Amino acid sequence: MQDLCLRTNLRCATGCAGMGISMRIAVMVSGGGTNLQAIIDSVKNGMITNTELVGVISNNKNAYALTRAKENGIDAKCISPKDYESREVFNQELLKAVDAYEPDLIVLAGYLVVIPPEMIKKYKNRIINIHPSLIPSFCGTGYYGLKVHEAALERGVKVVGATVHFVDEGTDTGPIILQKAVEVLPDDTPETLQRRIMEQAEWKILPQAVSLFCAGKLSVNGSIVTIKE
Numbered sequence: 611m612q613d614l615c616l617r618t619n620l621r622c623a624t625g626c627a628g629m630g631i632s633m634r635i636a637v638m639v640s641g642g643g644t645n646l647q648a649i650i651d652s653v654k655n656g657m658i659t660n661t662e663l664v665g666v667i668s669n670n671k672n673a674y675a676l677t678r679a680k681e682n683g684i685d686a687k688c689i690s691p692k693d694y695e696s697r698e699v700f701n702q703e704l705l706k707a708v709d710a711y712e713p714d715l716i717v718l719a720g721y722l723v724v725i726p727p728e729m730i731k732k733y734k735n736r737i738i739n740i741h742p743s744l745i746p747s748f749c750g751t752g753y754y755g756l757k758v759h760e761a762a763l764e765r766g767v768k769v770v771g772a773t774v775h776f777v778d779e780g781t782d783t784g785p786i787i788l789q790k791a792v793e794v795l796p797d798d799t800p801e802t803l804q805r806r807i808m809e810q811a812e813w814k815i816l817p818q819a820v821s822l823f824c825a826g827k828l829s830v831n832g833s834i835v836t837i838k839e
């Protein structure tokens with residue numbers, strides 16, 4: 611059982627919880643930022659304690675998520691693959707920017723760019739992602755945005771939902787932390803389904819997962835995540 615209190619210094623999650631040192635969270639976004647907003651609101655209302663949102667990074671300079679960050683006094687920047695001569699250079703610059711925040715936890719909140727392998731290695735079991743389906747259904751390469759919900763409606767499933775998982779080298783393949791189911795309604799469209807999954811699932815389980823991580827309550831054994839009482 612690998613305890614996620616991985617930090618050798620006092621910034622260990624459990625140590626932080628005990629020592630009152632706040633956990634540093636960086637959030638990566640690409641779109642509207644409603645999941646980022648859910649985290650911001652949860653810190654404000656005390657559902658998430660002992661944390662500091664230290665930075666938001668987007669690949670999309672027009673992402674409203676960047677506006678949400680700035681409106682809440684959080685450092686926000688755009689690092690786009692389009693601005694670099696190669697993916698390798700982008701990956702290096704992205705990792706440098708993430709490292710500069712010295713994050714204890716990195717949250718992918720609708721981030722649509724592939725995370726550099728070296729970043730996944732460096733931040734093993736310290737990057738979490740929200741995906742708008744009940745993994746392992748409707749996930750992996752090509753399943754993002756409305757495509758997820760179009761596939762669910764086409765298959766005729768009666769239950770959908772969202773998943774928060776640790777990020778590993780694959781796409782949506784890391785250890786599952788939390789899931790929440792949502793019923794499909796007869797007149798659902800991809801848009802109505804997407805919205806209900808966000809409202810009823812994503813905006814609840816992502817802050818919950820952040821809170822559990824920062825309280826040092828998550829441990830991983832292989833692909834199994836255990837939530838400590």
Ligand code: GRF
Pocket residue numbers: 639640641642643644645646675719720721740741742755808812
């Ligand atoms: C959400 O549906 C999330 O599940 C997916 O991308 C969308 C991001 O929405 N990964 P927002 O930017 O958080 O509003």
